[in-house]
Amino acid sequence: KNEVEQSPQNLTAQEGEFITINCSYSVGISALHWLQQHPGGGIVSLFMLSSGKKKHGRLIATINIQEKHSSLHITASHPRDSAVYICAAPLYGGSQGNLIFGKGTKLSVKP
């Protein structure tokens, strides 16, 4: 069983819709990462958060450490938001490089 689970696996939305992508994890973590992978394969780090909420433009990430759950929200979605969104968590006490990645959520925003 993957220790970081994302849902949904695929998501199709109309332009302007509010998007929510969920990430649940079963391991103790110090912080959770949200990444965006563009169709060409390049990956951009969106957020790293260990508590509460972070906002950058139309993107909002929240985390609930007690419930071991994080969400990524996109407000007023746009076709250029179409990408794969990946959450990842480093393990407490694990090897320093050991990020555990979810399988990603593929978002397609239609005009």
Place this chain on the structure above:
Amino acid sequence: DGGITQSPKYLFRKEGQNVTLSCEQNLNHDAMYWYRQDPGQGLRLIYYSQIVNDFQKGDIAEGYSVSREKKESFPLTVTSAQKNPTAFYLCASSMRDGQETQYFGPGTRLLVL
């Protein structure tokens, strides 16, 4: 501009051949990582290095080798022992360790002829 570069973008490997993927960063980061991505799978760690001349195996190191002779460079060699090398390979770096934001290169797609 600071960032991470990977080359080549596409790489073709013949049976029994070793190939080397390049990764260079000018962010002055201490830590560098190599990941493999297969369709429908999350990224998996191959090797990482937190300091020059030192590196550690990740979850799927068999059939791969690395070196870290310079802070800026972390090349990955896919050896003939890697029986299923077709994948998308991503290099990343972070200031010190995996607890920090990682910056990714554009990736190299490796295909077997």
